[in-house]
Amino acid sequence: MREIMTCQDTGTTIDFRSQGPCEVRHPWPAETAVCAVSGVVLIRNAKEGERTSYTMLFMEVYPPEAAFIRGEGATPEACEDTAWAKYQRALNCSDGSGSHNWEARGYRNGAGFCSRCGTFGSQIITSEQLDQFCRVCGTGTTYHRDTDNAAGTTTFLCEERYKTHKPTCHFSHDRPLAQLLAALIDEED
Template identity: 40%
Template structure:
């Protein structure tokens, strides 16, 4: 069955399961790249307790990237089970499967915040509701056409 990618008029190229929410767009703004914000086509899928995102010059390229991540996610090491996990930079309970590399939410107990560590832009925006973060995001979105593309 053909599925339309949410927020687009584009048909998905792959047979995504019905219980996996999919969305995408041609002018996504990504924050936190090595050179700051950038603009990209994107495709996102939400299977289980994870979030997969593919990026590319087109939605089709982005979906292909995301599909590859999804295939690694569902196969992992072949056992059907994810884990063990590693935290990397996350302190909020999220971690990465050491076998397939997939980011997963709620796999650890959250750690206390470090008082000297500046939270990420997304935490400042959605958790702290920091007015400076809101301004930073709105300015980037308003000038999205001027952002570099990967």
Template identity: 40%
Template sequence: MARLIKNTRTEAQHDWPDDVFIQGGERGVVVGGPGGAYQTAFFEAFPGGTFLRGEGKTLAEAEEKCWKQYQTFTACDGTGEPHGPFERRQYRNGAGFCTRCGTWMSKVFEPLPEDPDRKRSLAERVFVDQDSEAIIEALDTVANAASLPHAPSGE
């Protein structure tokens, strides 16, 4: 029997392992993206130590993109059980990217002190700072989701 995708009534197309949490939706809203907010179907999988996300015009398309990421993740032959070495890129919180497969991984570095000059994202302003202006901006975006453009390039 196929697994149901959490938060939907849709069965997964792929045989996701039981220990990988999966969720998705047809009407996701991305706030604070580089080109502004947009709506998209999405599928997320949470194998150990990471989070994978596919976006698309449909939930099926989003799952397919996420499944490809999962295949890359599981095939990695890195040196760090099984991933690594890692590079930090923009992250200071201990997360990094496997240099072999490109997967984002949590808790692979010691965290660095915050950069006081870095502009905080909308998500940080909402969930960490509890900034009332940011909360209103996020709520307005979600309330008007139907008027948002779809993901850039149909993703």
């Protein structure tokens, strides 16, 4: 295994930092990158009176056959067991074909999920499958997307054309972040 930030070979040890180093329980491929920490998980759409966040141990592993797997748990062992179960599900996708059935599920950057086993993959859906073409040269791209909510349009730019055709900012106040920034700017005036 390799520590994700330093690429240092850690052998069969995962360092959970706050929990200290732990020996792996499962036979991960040697080239698997790993990051293990304790962090805050934010709860989206929490109802009034419910907690909006909690602290959880988690590990993120990047094995060669899968893009990203996250395992959460109360202990380092539980984190690894959860990640290992997801990894096994990815390796043995439910139809037994050894291939995945990728869906974008809202991603526009080429990433997606397998509809059968839930595995996340990056760079697995082409720009052509997403029907995304550079507005300048027409080549397929997942490099840059520009959404103008006021005009109701979305356009795309390839990496090469982005440098010379970078869009201007749209300050649409129907977006929460734009509203917050606008309020902060107004406060300073």
